[in-house]
Amino acid sequence: MKKVLYRHLFSKVLGLTLLLFSTSFYAQEETEAAADVATEETTDATGGDPVNGKQLFNQNCAACHSLDRKMTGPALANVETRLAEDEGLDKEWIYSWVKNSPAMISSGDSYANKIYAEYNQAAMTPFPTLSNEDIDDILAYTAAPPPAPAAAAATAAAGGEATGASSGISNEMILGALALVFGLLVIMLILVNKTLRRIAEANGVVLEQEKEKRLPIWKAFVQNQFLVLVTVIFLLLGSAYFAYGYLMQVGVDQGYAPVQPIHFSHKIHAGDNNVDCKYCHSSARVSKTSGIPSLNVCMNCHKSIYEYTGNPEGPSAEDLAAGHTNEFYTGEIKKLYKAVGWDEENQSYTGETQPVEWVRIHNLPDFAYFNHSQHVSVAGVECQTCHGPVEEMEIVEQYSPLTMGWCINCHRETNVKVEGNEYYTAIHEELSKKYGVEKLTAAMMGGLECGKCHY
Structure with missing residues (x-):
């Protein structure tokens, strides 16, 4: 009997699949073990907790300070080491400065007055509620090395790893194995079909018989006058229905969502950060129109917020698919700086501005009158009543037909x-x-x- 080669092929592929599964599971366990070791080493040698320090830093310091660049205040990366080596200041000086900087300045402390003079004679906000342990945690965070880029890239690329790979095997590996098994099944069915056909032909079985000649369907349709009449009436009614629907949509731009010159995410501002709609669109309270916010309103926050760090949960699968990464949003902030003429390095305006040509989304006909203040201030209508769940929209669209x-x-x-x-x-x-x-x-x-x- 002739050997069937595809049986050997199937056994080899099956063995390769099992090998890939075992390798991926072992690699997953190695990654988890490395992550556990890294977690155990997060406590700073000085006793501070950089994880808790990061949270405290974001809550109390991030509005005026960054780790690696000058903002309203100086950069704080390795601040404890720098003060000890350059100025001879110990941690007790840092405790006193953080808890009551104005008192340090009034006491005549030389370095406190130096910082006060260098940063426009604006004293740092006192934080008397921070304990010495809290400040130690913040210092541990400022002294900790930044996370490895490879780890951050792996986290962003994984996206839904926590939901789809709890068993230690990635979704891509599972889908690849299933596709391979499906392909093998298709090949086996084709071979079985060919074998059965050869056996049938050898035994004289006729597989296909010549079909009787029939009248073409289009000729049979034309000869049936009743069917032709019903079809014509149906086509006329259908055409009238679609023509009416098309004409009724003229001037209705529901769902219109143009691309803006600077990407502004209402989901991040109005949703994640709970910024009130009327903070930016302040004229909606007192004017006919809601108005387009001037860029100085944006700079009220973005003088200090120069990059987007994202949510603690990480970017969603939809954001990753659309390319809305942290780097993307940070690049849009740079466009804002270029438009208003803001010098990040010197924290000042250059006077070189560029207009931003925003694309209008909601546009009523000129013969229709609508007053925002009448609805917002007098009637108390919520913005979402007409504009939909704006706080959930990454790109704003016309929600209502208007x-x-x-x-x-x-x-x-x-x-x-x-x-x-x-x-x-x-x-x-x-x-x-x-x-x-x-x-x-x-x-x-x-x-x-x-x-x-x-x-």
Whole structure:
């Protein structure tokens, strides 16, 4: 009997697959062991905890200090060693400075006054609530070496490692093994099919018989007049339906999400950091339009926030797929600096500015009138009512259709907030006396009149 070669191929591939699985599992255990050793070595030799120090640094120091660059205050990398070697100052001096810097300056301390004069005579904010142990932790963090780039790159590339590789085997390895097994099954089925066909032909079995000649389907369709009539009517109705739908969407830009010259993530600002919408769009309270924030509003925060460090949980799979890494967001901050003419090194403006050509997203027709202050300040309408969950949007899009019918339905169905709103008190009292209404809508106050929005 002739040997079947694909059996040997299957056994070899199966052995290779098992070898790859065992190798990946061993490598995963080695990585976890190395991570455990690194975790055990996080305690600083001086007794400080750099992990806790990083948290304290971000909460108390990061607004004015960086580890490796000058900001509102000096860089703090290896600050304890530098002060000891260059100025002869011990840790007790650091304790006193952090807890009450103005007192150190008033006492005439030479180095305290030197720092005070160098940084625009602005005394550092005292932190009397920080204990000596807390300051030791912060110093341990400033003295700790930065994380290895390879480890950071591996964390970003893994993305969902914690959810998909709890067994020690990566998702890519599992999918590769499944694809290999599927390919082997396909090859085996093809070989079995060929073998069965050869056996059937050898025994004189006819596999395919000549089909009877039939009338082509298009000729049979043309000869059936009733079917032709029904098809024509169906096509005419369908065409009219799609033509009506297309014409009704003219001027409706729902879902429009243009790319801006500087990428601004509402998800990070309004979502992760809980920045109020009206902090940037302040004119929405008192003006017809919400306004485009000037760049000096951005610089209120980004004078100190010069790079994006991301969430402690790491970037999401969606951010990684879109290329929204920490380096990407930091590059967008550099675009902001270039536009306003901000010199990072000297912490000052150069006067060389560049306009930012923002792309407008929401644009009502010129014949339609809408007042933001009437809705935001008087009616108390939340921004998300019209603009959707902006705090979840990486790229802002037009959430609502903004059509006339959409506005009219809102005026008909939404109850006006009368309680504690003096603007509507008199109107509600008069309507209650005349018509006995308990709920008040914009439609009851003439909100459906054409002249309210078109005049």
